Amino acid sequence: MNGSKINKNEKVDFKKFLSSPFINDEGKPSIAVKKLFSLLGYSVSEYNNDYYQICQRHFLRKQGQYRWEIESTDLDQLRPLVQPLLAELGFVDAVFPICKEFGSIFIHGGIYFNLRTRCKFLDMLWSKGIKGDKIIIVASMRPLLEIEESHYVLDESLSSIPFRKEWIAPKVYPSSEMEMAQLIWDQIVTNDDLRNKKVQFLIVKDTLDPKTKNLRHANTEDTLNAWLQGEAYPGNILAISNNPYIQYQHAKLRNALLKFKLLEHCSFETVGEKVESDLPLKLYLDTLARWFDTDLHFRNEIHFFL
Numbered sequence: 547m548n549g550s551k552i553n554k555n556e557k558v559d560f561k562k563f564l565s566s567p568f569i570n571d572e573g574k575p576s577i578a579v580k581k582l583f584s585l586l587g588y589s590v591s592e593y594n595n596d597y598y599q600i601c602q603r604h605f606l607r608k609q610g611q612y613r614w615e616i617e618s619t620d621l622d623q624l625r626p627l628v629q630p631l632l633a634e635l636g637f638v639d640a641v642f643p644i645c646k647e648f649g650s651i652f653i654h655g656g657i658y659f660n661l662r663t664r665c666k667f668l669d670m671l672w673s674k675g676i677k678g679d680k681i682i683i684v685a686s687m688r689p690l691l692e693i694e695e696s697h698y699v700l701d702e703s704l705s706s707i708p709f710r711k712e713w714i715a716p717k718v719y720p721s722s723e724m725e726m727a728q729l730i731w732d733q734i735v736t737n738d739d740l741r742n743k744k745v746q747f748l749i750v751k752d753t754l755d756p757k758t759k760n761l762r763h764a765n766t767e768d769t770l771n772a773w774l775q776g777e778a779y780p781g782n783i784l785a786i787s788n789n790p791y792i793q794y795q796h797a798k799l800r801n802a803l804l805k806f807k808l809l810e811h812c813s814f815e816t817v818g819e820k821v822e823s824d825l826p827l828k829l830y831l832d833t834l835a836r837w838f839d840t841d842l843h844f845r846n847e848i849h850f851f852l
Contacts, residue, residue, distance in 0.1 A: 798840055
């Protein structure tokens with residue numbers, strides 16, 4: 547199947563890729579979105595652009611700020627009210643695959659504690675019969691941060707996920723995100739069959755930011771583009787993330803497949819573990835803003851074909 551030739555000029559039925567918790571079948575903001583914004587103190591509108599503007603002005607984290615640096619605010623007092631809506635929008639619960647066999651399993655890179663969760667989720671799925679021909683883990687060559695110092699990463703008592711019993715800490719500690727990804731895979735994955743699979747650790751270089759004109763570390767879009775640029779045909783795709791990022795990263799995967807004219811030729815799923823209970827509400831809103839932007843970008847790209 548992975549060696550099949552495809553016709554990238556074949557006409558695509560884009561409508562089947564428009565389903566979104568944000569925007570209903572009529573192209574209007576969903577009821578859940580309206581309720582959420584109302585609870586947050588914003589006026590309800592029938593226009594997607596009104597919500598987009600609110601997201602861009604109020605929800606995005608500061609330039610250069612990492613997700614895990616977002617702190618709790620007074621907004622967290624609204625959590626009991628907005629949590630059911632966040633769950634309805636797909637930010638909360640675990641997501642499991644529908645298919646059982648995949649051409650490519652793509653693990654989104656990231657900070658070590660998120661990558662631990664993603665590797666363990668695949669470890670669990672593999673034990674339940676989910677299989678893939680290729681496994682790809684992406685990461686950049688950025689230097690490690692203070693939060694990634696050895697005592698945080700090597701001490702099992704500080705991890706919510708048990709280490710592999712036979713695991714031995716390396717004599718030389720990682721110096722980059724890529725080396726950290728290799729350590730985490732070895733530290734967490736216990737399934738022997740999965741451990742025997744060859745894993746492609748894909749290095750994604752820093753990218754020139756079109757807005758700031760400065761180099762920045764690779765983001766979700768950069769890593770997906772770097773992978774698909776070198777893939778003639780990835781087959782059916784299983785992407786591994788964790789909430790609250792699953793829907794956002796699924797939308798990014800859809801957009802990347804559109805860019806490389808693979809959208810109609812590859813089935814794709816994004817799955818992952820449920821959200822941790824103590825994340826700041828602003829982290830959800832930052833992710834919502836990026837997801838909404840990604841969703842609208844897709845609709846604008848395919849508008850000509852509808």
